[in-house]
Amino acid sequence: GQNIDQPTEMTATEGAIVQINCTYQTSGFNGLFWYQQHAGEAPTFLSYNVLDGLEEKGRFSSFLSRSKGYSYLLLKELQMKDSASYLCAVRVVGGSQGNLIFGKGTKLSVKP
């Protein structure tokens, strides 16, 4: 079966750093995505990892370890507008083209 786990909720302080973890067990692997979703809105693309290692993009970084089935999203210099749900999604091999399996999302609350 397909399973993607991430914490349900996290709280952090403005200006701080937060790490959101994601573990996955899927039938095949062809890349991992992180999306940001504000309440009532569609997800917006943050990052994509297909090889092991760290991808840095401004205040956001994403890490992948394929052997461990593990990824994290690192948010630095948190801002109030970063309060949102963060979705981890794995692209599996076969099935529908570009099929993404989504985790339930981690709701991040940034406090002043």
Added chain:
Amino acid sequence: GAVVSQHPSRVICKSGTSVKIECRSLDFQATTMFWYRQFPKQSLMLMATSNEGSKATYEQGVEKDKFLINHASLTLSTLTVTSAHPEDSSFYICSARFLLGGETQYFGPGTRLLVL
């Protein structure tokens, strides 16, 4: 960047009626479009994948006769919820992959459906 639009953004209908949701890729041709459904506090669940000019591929458990998908062109896909019932109330989101766009899927703003 790539933009995907959806219409309508919100719809309220009576039980038994049909509702059509449009998904358009603006400024680019989408090789593949995807339809997702998201219930409150749940993850996005893929309903179906559609390619222009061919029949959609539905995920297990999704009724193809209830959720009709038409992908008439490289920039337009429609999802019709036929004979809608209150349990079909949900947030419906489309996404698209496009030529030269790599692995990324770009999501539309979503359509919130409420069936009374």
